[in-house]
Amino acid sequence: MPLFTPYRPHARALLRLGLPLIGSNLAQVLIGVTDAVMLGWYDVAALAAVTLAHSIWFVIFIVGSGFGFAVLPMVASALAAGDETQVRRVTRMGMWISALFALIVMPPLIWSEPVLRAMGQGETMAALARDYLAIAALGMLPALLVMVLKNYLAALERAQAVFWFTVVTALVNIAVNWLLIFGNLGFPELGLRGAAIASVSVHVSGLVAFCVYAARVTPEHALFARLWRPDREAFGRVFRLGWPIGLTNLAETGLFAATAVMMGWLGAVPLAAHGVALQLSSLTFVVHLGLSQAATVRAGAAAGRRDLPDLRTGARAAIGLSAGFAAVTVVVYLGLPELLVGLFVDPDDPARPQIVAVGAALMRVAALFQLVDGLQVVTLGLLRGLQDTRAPMVYAGLAYWAVGFPAGYVLGITLGFGGVGVWMGLVVGLGLAAASLLWRFWGEVRRREAAFAEP
Structure with a gap:
């Protein structure tokens, strides 16, 4: 038997699932790149402030995204074991924990100027970064919920949808940036605040798209039915794996x-x-x-x-x-x-x-x-x-x-x-x-x- 024969089916399966996820990750990186480029064209001070503000936002987001990443192996394992109920339970509680985390971190982001001053930022830079974070903070909740749904769909091996939705949201980001940063087509010229509104728009539109898609393609999971009901056991499992x-x-x-x-x-x-x-x-x-x-x-x-x-x-x-x-x-x-x-x-x-x-x-x-x-x-x-x-x-x-x-x-x-x-x-x-x-x-x-x- 040739040396690599046992690995070929696994390699094909990994690439079939992994390539759309790679494309999705790349599109996500390009959202940040386009923000930097477009704000750099607008104003260097705005670019510097957003670089600082987005770094803070992203560090908090990457911590909260741990609960979304926890959903990925839990759903994959439950599916392999034929436990559809567990798929629904852990995904719902992943959304619960992510939402609670977002609600906890949003107030410090909205009222961030004292923290920025304590970090040694000057008055102008702290004020500009505060203006961005006060708006961008509203995107934390939808962004973390999207992370849960992305991992839920990836575990179902529906990574193609994850890729295309991310590409579309990247295009939405460019379009809204163009309208609101520069004030094109009669829209107000909002500069840095326009970039923040664009980011929130991306996260909200992404959440709506993922929710509609998940509800339509996986009705057997009834993911959003009685979403308000707590599930302590699943909540604890997702929390212990995610933090x-x-x-x-x-x-x-x-x-x-x-x-x-x-x-x-x-x-x-x-x-x-x-x-x-x-x-x-x-x-x-x-x-x-x-x-x-x-x-x-x-x-x-x-x-x-x-x-x-x-x-x-x-x-x-x-x-x-x-x-x-x-x-x-x-x-x-x-x-x-x-x-x-x-x-x-x-x-x-x-x-x-x-x-x-x-x-x-x-x-x-x-x-x-x-x-x-x-x-x-x-x-x-x-x-x-x-x-x-x-x-x-x-x-x-x-x-x-x-x-x-x-x-x-x-x-x-x-x-x-x-x-x-x-x-x-x-x-x-x-x-x-x-x-x-x-x-x-x-x-x-x-x-x-x-x-x-x-x-």
Whole structure:
């Protein structure tokens, strides 16, 4: 039997589910990119304020999205076990918890100016960021509910719908931005506030679309019937699985934010190069993230059927696909670093040669970064499929903050290797996370094999 034959069906299934999720993730990233570009055309101060405000909004969102991500493996496992009632219960309670989280965090976002001042922001920047957050806060509730429904539909392997809805909302965002930021076609010119209204419009329209679609294509789940009724047991299960996912997301997001701060200590040129290299890495990371989400569904289904051979083979296929894409990325990053970085820098900018030189050096480190980052996020997805989130949270948090961040500081700042040293710290932290999470995953598979073998 050829070596790769057992993995082909799994690879095909992962790609069939993963490619629409990759496209959806990419469309989501492009929403932020178009916001930045259009506000950059409008006013530089508005762009700076929205960059600050959206960073705060996104950090809170990524924590709350843990409950939506928890729905993915729970629904996949329930479907594999033939428990349609459990599908409805966990999805509803995922919506409940997400809504409660949104209602808790919205007031601090609406009245954010004192916090922004305490963070050392100037009067003008704090006021502009407050104006954005006061409106954008209203989008937190629909955004988190959309996250639950996205994961519910992905678990049902209806990822094509997730992709197309995300693409449409990205187009809605561009259209409303054009109308309200610049005041086109007789609409008021609202600038930064117009961008905030556009963001809320995107989240609300996305929620309506997902709700209508879910109600029509899965009437057997009666997802929205008696939605107001609490379910304490399902509520507790989703909460226990979801909060570690949210904190894991926060730990990784915080690591990159802290890295940006360190790059700022090195000067404007290294920080600009860091931003470009990170944008390029983010565009390729969405591929690994989509594979991770597909791996969660497949692992959750195999676990629900108690099919451990299928779980093992599927896990190896997911890791292999991620590694294969990372290998292609390595070749591109090592072969064309100056060209890639140069695409993001104005040809007439006097600092262009320095930014391209520093950015090219970072892209060479990013080649290693891609290998370990893809491996750790796919393994996190496999563990979530087994509904194992607390230990991975600890492993990842320690790898990021007890090892990766200090390593970046020592290599980049103390030893003087600059931006390359800071990024090498990222590689060390993410590499340790990948190794420890892999050890955890295969150990969990062996533990289940032993438990199922007992009479």
